[in-house]
Amino acid sequence: MKSILIIDDEINICTLLSKFLSKHGFKTDSTMTGAQALKMMKEEAYDLVLCDYRLKDTDGAQLLNDIRALRPQTVVIIITGYSDVRIAVEMVKNGAYDYISKPLYPDEILGLVNKALSQPAPSAQGPAVAPHAHEERPQPGEPGKNGGGKYVYGESEPSKALFRELTLVAPTDYSVILFGETGTGKESVAHLIHDHSSRSNQPFIAIDCGSLSKELAASELFGHEKGAFTGAIGTKIGAFEQAHGGTIFLDEIANLSYDIQVALLRVIQEKQIRRVGSMKEIAVDVRLIVASNENLFEAVQKGKFREDLFHRFNEFTIHIPPLRVRNEDLPLFVDSFLSQVSKELNKPEPVMTEEVWDCFRQYDWPGNIRELKNVIRRASLLTPSGKEITMAALPLEMKAGGFSRLSSAAAAAPSSTMEDSDEMPDLPMLDENDLKSVALKAEYNKIINVLKAVKYNKTKAAQLLNIDRKTLYNKLRLLNINY
Structure with a gap:
């Protein structure tokens, strides 16, 4: 006893x-x-x-x-x-x-x-x-590593500058804002910061704020007690408690509602959280890394994001360069993803034809590294073992020849203007006399235009299209749009 x-x-x-x-x-x-x-x-x-x-x-x-x-x-x-x-x-x-x-x-x-x-x-x-x-925490998401278990660091000057900044701030306990286009690898950079810090043996918890509804955000971030609201059938430990001693990564931070921004500011100031439905304060020790594909300072100017919260986060800002300015790194990423996907599919690692390589070099990769990985996964799946990856395995928007390129003027234009000025791409796999094909082409074109207008922010795109994020993701998969 x-x-x-x-x-x-x-x-x-x-x-x-x-x-x-x-x-x-x-x-x-x-x-x-x-x-x-x-x-x-x-x-x-x-x-x-x-x-x-x-x-x-x-x-x-x-x-x-x-x-x-x-x-x-x-x-x-x-x-x-x-x-x-x-x-x-x-x-x-x-x-x-x-x-x-x-x-x-x-x-x-x-x-x-x-x-x-x-x-x-x-x-x-x-x-x-x-x-x-000692507690094992859930590790949501892949840490952005290649098939060999190491990060792809890149050899271009933008990549070297990024790594220099990363290694400077990682050993500190500064809060960090990661700013970059969608798909540039913000979560991978957050993992690298965590792995190079004194908290590397503690939890790393990633939260996609863009997928949190106003009603559920407080519960996901801070937890809730049993019976706190309808459906709360048990006590839930929130992300901040899960990340205690380690790092919490908040992606698409600008999508949080004003009420949650207020609650988040209090947590950062007091270093304590209160679960929904509880009066008990719980101390938390976490390092904050936040990410956004829109400029938070501009969001503050527009009144969409709290200025005091912005300054709490803004102890150090890292700008992550898009893939189109890192052409020297393209072979490194391609080799890494080909190796990783070959292990996933349990088949020999394929090689790409020179025509495909030329297409990769000329394409501007609006979806950045995430799009590149998705293209390689798709192409590897479609290519039989022992065969080369050819143009036939590439998605339609790449074969359309420059369709994904977008001038800075067009990027700032409203979607209606873009739809009028952008000619619908030629999609050879669809029958132009088939009514369903015509509808799919129109839907494809509309989604692409809206994604361009909002700089590939899927949450905003879903709002403009008057559909929820899940429906948008389903349509992206259906239409083979890899953003």
Whole structure:
């Protein structure tokens, strides 16, 4: 039977905790002073100590040091009030297993006690490691690595300049804004920053803010309690709690609603989150990396993004160059993706004809690296084993010969103007006398024009087309549009 010592200067808390934990199979003792607690610990080796931070004769920090010196194998959990949360976090760094804040919830206490006692005993050589360092967190998304497990760094001058900036800011704890067109690899750069930082062994959590509805954003970011709203059938841990100790990456940050921007500003300032439906504050230690394919400063000027939140993020900004200005890197990316896709498909790595290479070099890649990878995946799938990738395996927009090129003037024009000025491309695979083919060509042309008008921001494109993002993605797949 595991033994627990409860130290609190409120007799009611000692009594309630003793009765509750005894019912769940623990042997419990309690005391109201630190001096008496140390005396009891000299006589008996307790498995775990629940210790209030504020005691009449000492404080939790001093008592923690005394306990660590006396019984280094004993697990210590700190009980703290709201005003002492930051101190409790420091105590966790100095050897406490974790902390729990008032008001106390029985299920939470029992869960934490069971979890603490299931861990290996703390080492006598130094402070215990906070549990967050051991927890396995979900790792959403691919980290942007090639088939060999390494990043494709690039040899062009824009790529070298990007890496220089990245290696400068990565070891710091600065918040970073990543600005670049869609598909330029912003999440991969965020992973690189995390991997080159002191937080590299901690979680990396990526959130696509563009896919979050106003109603669900708070729950996804900060979590919720059971019964907080209709459909909340259980407690949910939000992204900030999942990323504790590590890095959180917020993609398409400009799409967050004003209310969530306000809540996010408070979290950054206070370093605490509050789950939806809860009054309890939870301390979080995360590094923020945010990304946008539109200029956040311009969004501030237009009143779409909070200026104070922008300045909180803007400790360091990295501009990620588009693929069209990194032609020297194209062979590196192609070789990497061909190798990766051959492993995915379990077939020999194909080679490309010179005609395909010429097409790749001349194409301006509006969807950037993501489009390149999708094109190679499609072409590799369509090409039989042992055969070369030919023009027949490329998508229609590439074979249309410059259809994806867009002048800066046209990019700024409204979609209606673009639709009038851009001639519908010749799509040879469709029968011009077939009504369905005509409709598909018109839909294809409209989607391309709108994507151009909004600089390939799919969230904005869906809004302009009056469809949701899921429908737009389905149409992109149906029409083989790789943006």
